[in-house]
Amino acid sequence: MKAMKSIIISRVQSNKSENLVWMVCIQGAEQGKNFCRNAYTAMKYAFILKERTGCSISDNCLTRLSHEIKMEKKSKADKVQQMAEELAEKYSVNKVLQLGDKAEVLPRKNKKVVKSTALGLAGLISHNEVTASV
Numbered sequence: 001m002k003a004m005k006s007i008i009i010s011r012v013q014s015n016k017s018e019n020l021v022w023m024v025c026i027q028g029a030e031q032g033k034n035f036c037r038n039a040y041t042a043m044k045y046a047f048i049l050k051e052r053t054g055c056s057i058s059d060n061c062l063t064r065l066s067h068e069i070k071m072e073k074k075s076k077a078d079k080v081q082q083m084a085e086e087l088a089e090k091y092s093v094n095k096v097l098q099l100g101d102k103a104e105v106l107p108r109k110n111k112k113v114v115k116s117t118a119l120g121l122a123g124l125i126s127h128n129e130v131t132a133s134v
Contacts, residue, residue, distance in 0.1 A: 009058070
């Protein structure tokens with residue numbers, strides 16, 4: 001009986017940098033290795049590969065990927081929360097009032113003037129000339 005091939009997902013060292021990347025490949029196949037930067041894209045590619053080849057995905061790999069995705073989401077949420085707290089502290093009303101004139105004020109951008117084309121000839125004729133000719 002022929003052994004069923006399975007899709008293996010593992011974390012390996014990148015050739016281009018010192019970062020760790022996810023390798024998705026079919027067990028026993030030398031060709032067809034694909035490298036992904038994060039766990040979510042590795043899982044997406046594994047399911048695409050499953051559809052194309054009909055191979056099953058290792059349960060251990062799926063469990064590990066799911067756990068890693070949860071950890072990545074949690075770390076992103078923690079970073080966003082920390083940035084929000086820093087911004088709230090930096091631009092709080094009390095702090096801005098204490099700084100007074102020393103507060104950092106960003107310059108406003110000038111709005112572009114758009115000529116009206118409804119008055120005739122791309123806005124080159126004034127409103128008075130249009131009403132006088134009618």
